[in-house]
Amino acid sequence: MTESEFTGEEAVETATLPLDAWHRAKGGRMVEFAGYWMPIQYEGIMAEHLWTRENAGLFDVSHMGQLYLSGEGLDEALEAVLPGDVKSLTVGRMRYSLLLNEEGGILDDLMLSRWPEGIYMVVNGAVKWEDIGHLREALPDAITINHLEERALLALQGPKAFDALKRHTTGQWPLDALVFMMGGPYQIGGVDAWISRSGYTGEDGFEISVDADKVQQVADLLCGEPEVKPIGLGARDSLRLEAGLPLYGHDLDEEIDPIEGDLAFAISKRRREEGGFPGAARILGHLADGSPRKRVGLLIDGKLPVREGAKLFDGEEEIGVVTSGGFAPSVGAPIAMGYVPRDHAAPGTAIAAEVRGKRVSCTVAPMPFVPHRYIRKQGG
Known part of the structure; x- marks a missing residue:
């Protein structure tokens, strides 16, 4: 599993995370991903996946880009490049959004959080330099973009994440005051951190932004709890696929707009009514009339995994492609997601995937494959 965030003819050396030696000391098998050496597994992807579903797993996601944006007119400026509702975002609240090109194609998906004096943004590691360049070009000079390169990012995920984290956390508010898509300043074992109740596994959990020179202290503290084990990139991928x-870079790219990507929820009612974001004509047209293709889930017949790049067929007609796929430990069977025409996107539609020259039967299925277990606001 390799992916480079760097472009150009000159080769760039693979970077290391602040916890690189820590991962290796714990038996992490390191691979190149998004331009960094990252642990793909420790004791095995299946075991780590199931541990996270049942207990709590600690993921190092310090390869992600952490940005802090500030300046006069920030909300209006961001709404000119994102389809999300930034103006209604209050302090401590988070929102999923998308960086779009002029045609409405997705340059990246990202998370926004309102901090007291600005916006904290987390972008994907593989394209963070491109994102920064795009934002610098697109936003007015009055907006300052700080790349928080001296910060690390951990994700503590799973049904026992709260119990493990609470033992070491103090703050202005109790930890259980945070519900899904909220964050705030806390201390973990005396280390200042921004903690949000969020993550990319479908489980309850937290993301923890700390100074890079303090991250090992926090990782050791959390992994000292009986509920917590370090978890690698492999299980992170299978968990997010089930979710x-x-x-x-796999399921989303510049050729895909938010409606095709099944991300219409990221465009609020006000933005739908007002427009004013890149590619609005295409996106609002797809909202009104339906997009020509759609990202869907696929349940695979049999035990043979269907991987990214597999072609999808209706009879002898090629109709789409798989963008992510593999064995789902919590489902106990292979699953996938991919793109099919709108008239093939209804759950229950029978199609086939081509694997090593053979056709494998599969069925369009609703997602998530495993129910999300986020802790939401009561009544929300």
Whole structure:
């Protein structure tokens, strides 16, 4: 599993995470991903996946880009490049959004959080330099973009994540005051951190932004709890696939707009009514009339995994492609997601995937494959 975030003719050396030695000391098998050496597994992807579903897993996602944006007119400026409702975002609240090109294609998917004096943004590691360049070009000079290169990012995910984290956390508000898509300043074992109740596994959990020189202290503290084990990139991928969550560069790219990507929820009612974001004509047209293709889930017959790049067929007609796929430990069977025409996107539609020259039967299925277990606001 390799992917480079760097472009150009000159080769760039693979970077290391602040916890690189820590991962290796714990038996992490390191691979190149998004321009960094990252642990793909420790004791095995299946075991790590199931541990996270039942207990709590600690993921190092410090390859992600952490940005802080500030300046006069910030909300209006961001709404000119994102389809999300930035103006209604109050302090401590988070929102999923998308960076779009002029045609409405997805340059990246990202998370926004309102901090007291600006916006904290987390973007994908594989394209963070491109994102920064795009934002610098697209936003007015009055907007300052700080790349928080000296910060690390951890994700503590699973049904026992709260119990493990609470033992070491103090803050202005109790930890259980955070519900899904909220964040705030806390201390973990005396280390200052921004903690949000969020993640990319479908489980309850938290993301923890800390200074890079303090991240090992936090990782050791959390992994000292009986519920917590370090978990690698492999299980992170199988967990997010079961949760029906797209991975940029695989399930989303510049040719796909939010409606095709099944991300219409990221465009609020006000933005739909007002427009004013890149590619609005295409996107609002697809909202009104339906998009020509759609990202869907696929349940695979049999035990043979269907991987990214497999072609999809209706009879002898090629109709689409798989963008993510593999064995789903919590489902106990292979699953996938991919793109099919709108008239093949209804759950229950029978199609086939081509694997090593053979046809494998599959069925369009609703996502997520495993129910999300986010802790939401009561009544929300």
